Amino acid sequence: MLIDAHCHLDFAEFDDDRDAMFERARAVGVGHFMVPGTTRERWPGVLALGEKRDDVSISLGLHPYFMDEHREEDVEALAQALDEHPEVKALGECGIDARFDESLADQWALFNAQLRLAKSRQLPVVIHCVHANDKVSQRLRQLDLPAGGLIHAFAGSPDQAWKFLDLGFVVGLGGAVTYERAQRLWRAVKSLPEDGFVLETDSPDMPLCGHQGQRNEPARIGQVCEMVANLRGETPEAIAAQSTATAKRVFGLS
Structure with a gap:
């Protein structure tokens, strides 16, 4: 079984075929989905999706991309x-x-407030980090969060990855790893321990190589798995098992 550790399945892009999207994912072995909330307005939809489906787990937060809405x-x-x-x-x-x-x-200011909230609730944190790996890892080290979390859509260097791992976080590997230009990320993927990463799609975003301009969806996580397996010299089955075990550990999934 595969877990898509980060996918926005509440987004309007799936309103016309959400059930079919889930079926396509399950047909290729995706058995569970982590769906994050991004704005206060979207939380009810995320909560409803988690309540409706046993194969969906959720998180809630305030995403930096939507600052105008917060x-x-x-x-x-x-x-x-x-x-x-x-x-x-x-x-x-x-x-x-x-x-x-x-x-x-x-x-x-918003990030710090949420990190303090996560620390007080002893919750893992799902972190969007673009062009800020070093500063974010420095802040996480200062706060010493008890439950770690996920650095979503990681695209940094081996050294940056290990800074996050040393703080109790894991890195999310998605569509970016399928592009040949991602040589630095490829080196990071090769350096990771087997319990240091999870697979994700960021659906409907983060399209894979060959699917640019198309809506992404969880059924494509198998292609991410195959790429990671090729880079690490392992089988896709081994990578799927490692990622699934790590996602269960990080998010407390049964």
Whole structure:
């Protein structure tokens, strides 16, 4: 069985064929899906999806890409939602996206608030980290979070990967690993221990090589698995088993 450790299956891109999308994924061996919340407005849909389906687990957070949609009171609302919904497996998606320099100060304030909340609840954190690996790992080291978490869509160097691993985090490997230009990421993938990564699609985003411009979906995680297996000189079955075991450990899945 494979677990898609990060996929936005609540997004409107799946409204027309969500059930069929799940069936396609299950047909190729994807048995569980981690769906993160990104904005307060989207939390009810994420919660409803987790309640409806036994094969969906969820997290809730405030994503840095949507800074214009967040309000100061949303952090307090997040704390309340976590208290009211013990089924939530992690806090996130949260983090830093340094492509948006004009909002960086506000991003860090929101990220820090969520990290403190995760620490107080002893929850793992699902982190979006773009062009900020070193600064984010430094902040995580300062906070010493008890439950670690996932560095989603990792695309950094071996050294950056190991900094996160040393802090109790794992890295998410997705569509980026399928591109030949990702030589630095390939070196990182080869360096990881077997319990240091999970496979993910970030559906409907992060398209695989050969599928640019198309909607991504969990059924394609098998191609990510095969690429990781090729890079590491292992079988896809071994990589699937390793990723699944790690996802279960990180998110407390049965």
